[in-house]
Amino acid sequence: MDFNFSSEQYLLRDAARDLFSAIAGPAGARSAYREKSAVVERLRGPLAEQGMLGAGVPEEQGGSALSPLDMALIFEASGAALLPFPLLETYVAARALSRRPASPRQERLGPALAAGGETATVAWGSPDGLWTGAGVQAVGSGPVRLYGRRTFVPYAAAATVVVMPVEWKQAGGIALVLVDPRAAGTEMVALESLDGSYPLYALEFHGAVLADDAVIGYGRELFEEMRITAWSALASEALGAAEQAFSATVEYVKVREQFGQPVGRFQAVKHTAADDYLLVESARVANRYAAWAISQGGAEAELYAALAKAYASDTARTVTSDAIQLHGGIGYTWDSDMHLYFKRGWRIAAELGTPVQIREKMARVVLDGATPRRVGAPVGGGDA
Amino acid sequence: MNIAYTEAEEAFRIRCRDFLETVLPPGWGTPAHPVPADAEERARVGLWWEKTLYAHGMAGLSWPREYGGQGLSWVEEVIFAEECARAGAPSGINGLGKGLLGPTLLVEGTDEQKRRFLPPLLAGDEVWCQGYSEPNSGSDLASLRTRAELQGDVWVITGQKIWTSNAHLADWCFVLARTDPTVPKHRGITFLLVPMRQPAVKVEPLVQLTGEAHFNQVSFDGARTARENVVGQVNDGWRVANTILSFERGVTIVGRYAHFMREWEAAVEAARTQTGERGPLIEDSHFRQRLVALWSEIQILRFHGYNVITQLQQQDKLGPEASMLKLFYSEMHKRLGDLGMDILGAAMPYASGMDSVGGGTLHRAFFQARAETIFAGTSQIQRNVIAERVLGLPRDQRS
Numbered sequence: 001m002d003f004n005f006s007s008e009q010y011l012l013r014d015a016a017r018d019l020f021s022a023i024a025g026p027a028g029a030r031s032a033y034r035e036k037s038a039v040v041e042r043l044r045g046p047l048a049e050q051g052m053l054g055a056g057v058p059e060e061q062g063g064s065a066l067s068p069l070d071m072a073l074i075f076e077a078s079g080a081a082l083l084p085f086p087l088l089e090t091y092v093a094a095r096a097l098s099r100r101p102a103s104p105r106q107e108r109l110g111p112a113l114a115a116g117g118e119t120a121t122v123a124w125g126s127p128d129g130l131w132t133g134a135g136v137q138a139v140g141s142g143p144v145r146l147y148g149r150r151t152f153v154p155y156a157a158a159a160t161v162v163v164m165p166v167e168w169k170q171a172g173g174i175a176l177v178l179v180d181p182r183a184a185g186t187e188m189v190a191l192e193s194l195d196g197s198y199p200l201y202a203l204e205f206h207g208a209v210l211a212d213d214a215v216i217g218y219g220r221e222l223f224e225e226m227r228i229t230a231w232s233a234l235a236s237e238a239l240g241a242a243e244q245a246f247s248a249t250v251e252y253v254k255v256r257e258q259f260g261q262p263v264g265r266f267q268a269v270k271h272t273a274a275d276d277y278l279l280v281e282s283a284r285v286a287n288r289y290a291a292w293a294i295s296q297g298g299a300e301a302e303l304y305a306a307l308a309k310a311y312a313s314d315t316a317r318t319v320t321s322d323a324i325q326l327h328g329g330i331g332y333t334w335d336s337d338m339h340l341y342f343k344r345g346w347r348i349a350a351e352l353g354t355p356v357q358i359r360e361k362m363a364r365v366v367l368d369g370a371t372p373r374r375v376g377a378p379v380g381g382g383d384a
Numbered sequence: 385m386n387i388a389y390t391e392a393e394e395a396f397r398i399r400c401r402d403f404l405e406t407v408l409p410p411g412w413g414t415p416a417h418p419v420p421a422d423a424e425e426r427a428r429v430g431l432w433w434e435k436t437l438y439a440h441g442m443a444g445l446s447w448p449r450e451y452g453g454q455g456l457s458w459v460e461e462v463i464f465a466e467e468c469a470r471a472g473a474p475s476g477i478n479g480l481g482k483g484l485l486g487p488t489l490l491v492e493g494t495d496e497q498k499r500r501f502l503p504p505l506l507a508g509d510e511v512w513c514q515g516y517s518e519p520n521s522g523s524d525l526a527s528l529r530t531r532a533e534l535q536g537d538v539w540v541i542t543g544q545k546i547w548t549s550n551a552h553l554a555d556w557c558f559v560l561a562r563t564d565p566t567v568p569k570h571r572g573i574t575f576l577l578v579p580m581r582q583p584a585v586k587v588e589p590l591v592q593l594t595g596e597a598h599f600n601q602v603s604f605d606g607a608r609t610a611r612e613n614v615v616g617q618v619n620d621g622w623r624v625a626n627t628i629l630s631f632e633r634g635v636t637i638v639g640r641y642a643h644f645m646r647e648w649e650a651a652v653e654a655a656r657t658q659t660g661e662r663g664p665l666i667e668d669s670h671f672r673q674r675l676v677a678l679w680s681e682i683q684i685l686r687f688h689g690y691n692v693i694t695q696l697q698q699q700d701k702l703g704p705e706a707s708m709l710k711l712f713y714s715e716m717h718k719r720l721g722d723l724g725m726d727i728l729g730a731a732m733p734y735a736s737g738m739d740s741v742g743g744g745t746l747h748r749a750f751f752q753a754r755a756e757t758i759f760a761g762t763s764q765i766q767r768n769v770i771a772e773r774v775l776g777l778p779r780d781q782r783s
């Protein structure tokens with residue numbers, strides 16, 4: 001029984017932490033609030049140099065092929081540093097592509113993502129609000145055209161390529177495809193993002209042509225797998241953000257004095273902190289198990305990724321809210337960093353399903369006995 | 385990372401299952417063979433269980449062979465605890481001896497003490513109780529006032545203990561007593577082993593909120609124990625007692641998730657039969673949400689357990705995780721107990737209804753959880769410990 005990361009994995013995390021805090025951190029996140037997707041330009045180089053953009057790309061394609069366990073630690077670090085970059089989207093897109101590159105264009109894309117020559121994002125949102133992959137239809141033949149709308153496309157303005165599911169009757173339901181967000185017949189709409197370090201867009205398709213080499217795969221599986229991987233990654237980011245806000249808060253209540261003593265001596269403050277600590281440490285083991293389950297492939301992955309996503313989300317919501325509360329008035333200012341973590345935590349919690357929505361899905365497995373989806377063999381080595 | 389048991393450990397798990405199947409009456413742990421409602425009968429079953437474990441070489445799994453143990457590791461302890469919980473095996477009557485005193489003696493006891501006390505403890509021939517709490521010393525345990533004085537070769541003990549679980553069944557008590565009232569409170573305490581069956585020890589039952597008497601008021605009125613029955617040094621008892629507190633809060637919790645899963649399953653079963661305005665409760669989103677949230681927390685307890693095993697294997701000790709686990713499981717269990725009552729709904733108020741839905745499991749969980757957030761350090765005390773010792777927040781001047 002070894003339920004811990006290896007020392008190499010912790011070294012990797014330390015390197016990621018150093019890198020992310022050097023290029024991002026609260027100051028970096030604030031610049032994204034102002035510059036929106038433009039901030040991506042500056043971060044792309046250093047991230048590519050350190051192999052972070054090739055994490056989901058196989059080694060033979062120039063990637064670093066990191067395991068889901070490695071990534072659990074890396075996304076914890078990116079969450080903690082409020083990294084304003086589509087790192088998660090790049091990772092899951094690359095993983096989806098690497099499973100079965102279906103065209104020369106797709107074969108070239110992996111290495112380009114790893115090197116930072118191209119940047120990917122994922123068009124996650126469906127207008128039904130259920131993250132189902134619905135909302136855009138592929139119709140006709142020679143050429144196939146796209147109609148409809150996808151919401152929740154992070155950093156779209158910085159992306160050269162978008163991975164998204166489309167409904168496609170002739171092809172048997174649903175397919176995962178690549179689109180160029182600037183192609184004719186495609187409109188990019190900038191939306192106002194609650195988490196300003198995570199600029200959001202909608203993509204509207206008015207007959208954009210789906211290129212012949214754009215289909216990554218048919219069927220729901222690929223999209224679902226992408227979502228399972230993203231659940232675990234989001235859970236890690238949520239934990240990272242929660243933990244960072246929490247430790248800043250603990251340090252603050254040690255030095256802030258009222259009634260002639262540090263406020264951290266008041267039991268009401270102590271007990272809130274202790275409860276939050278419990279949440280953080282519990283999210284940590286939940287995330288660890290989810291990453292392990294994904295690295296093993298198989299039927300457990302979806303359920304435990306869901307558990308981790310829901311639990312870490314609840315944790316991030318509570319802990320970042322308490323962080324504001326325990327800072328008092330200063331915690332409610334724009335100058336305090338607490339709102340950056342708070343907004344990030346709540347945004348992550350809503351992304352790809354709120355805790356309530358995800359528990360509804362889990363209920364079908366743990367209460368109704370539905371069989372969870374199997375996840376295919378992992379990319380880049382399964383274990384540890 | 386490798387969340388898997390070795391082949392040998394898996395083989396041990398099979399051995400545990402075989403053992404449990406052989407010794408437990410058929411249908412044990414199912415409504416066909418419910419836990420005895422009568423407390424005396426349960427105590428008899430508890431003693432039978434201790435002796436059965438010993439007879440089959442399943443007692444003291446991680447304790448050295450020379451003291452009657454099996455010389456295995458913590459991992460086997462955890463696997464066995466898990467399998468017992470899964471099978472709904474009875475609780476032994478010597479939990480405090482096995483979970484607290486034994487581990488302490490193994491660390492702090494002399495060779496002679498280990499030889500004298502451990503084998504009969506494991507065999508179920510000597511039952512132990514824990515004499516710490518006093519009427520005026522609970523959370524502030526170090527303020528305790530029970531006195532012990534050395535008169536010649538004998539310690540003479542005078543004072544009141546309270547909430548002493550199983551004192552009415554016990555042969556021995558491990559007692560914290562003040563041996564030096566002139567020094568600060570943590571420093572003048574000694575850890576003593578005191579025989580219960582002597583005229584100067586009086587045990588009066590206290591009825592718990594369940595209506596049963598598991599704990600007692602114990603008066604020591606010049607009770608005696610031999611000079612050598614001190615564990616550790618005289619006046620060093622506070623430190624000795626704290627060695628085991630972390631065992632109590634940590635290791636014994638691992639494996640318990642399997643027990644909570646059984647209770648959770650009973651709650652799901654009840655939700656299938658109980659109906660609300662829109663049909664079976666199992667189809668109602670409110671109950672689905674709470675059931676899944678608790679399922680998640682029980683799984684997280686399992687993951688915390690893997691963490692504890694890993695730490696014990698890699699470092700052979702537990703840190704502040706012990707407080708964290710205690711707080712986590714007991715508060716979670718309370719929510720599970722409450723959920724069970726909400727599912728029972730109109731059947732909740734009937735104690736006799738305890739057997740109609742869920743075989744009484746839900747009511748037992750509901751009550752048991754109330755004790756768990758109090759004993760072995762209340763939830764408030766655990767939060768203080770986490771805040772001060774883990775997070776480094778400034779200590780309260782008084783504590």
Ligand SMILES: Cc1cc2nc3c(=O)[nH]c(=O)nc-3n(C[C@H](O)[C@H](O)[C@H](O)COP(=O)(O)OP(=O)(O)OC[C@H]3O[C@@H](n4cnc5c(N)ncnc54)[C@H](O)[C@@H]3O)c2cc1C
Pocket residue numbers: 267513514515516517518519521522523524546547548549550599755758759760761762763764765768783
């Ligand atoms: C079922 C059961 C079995 C038990 N078995 C045993 C046994 O076998 N042997 C034994 O020695 N003891 C036993 N106990 C006693 C148990 O350890 C004590 O009840 C416990 O330590 C609390 O002490 P108290 O009851 O005096 O409560 P108090 O300490 O009086 O606490 C009252 C309330 O004040 C709170 N409080 C106290 N101090 C603080 C503080 N510093 N900060 C914040 N809040 C505080 C507590 O959390 C609690 O809510 C048992 C108790 C129960 C319920």
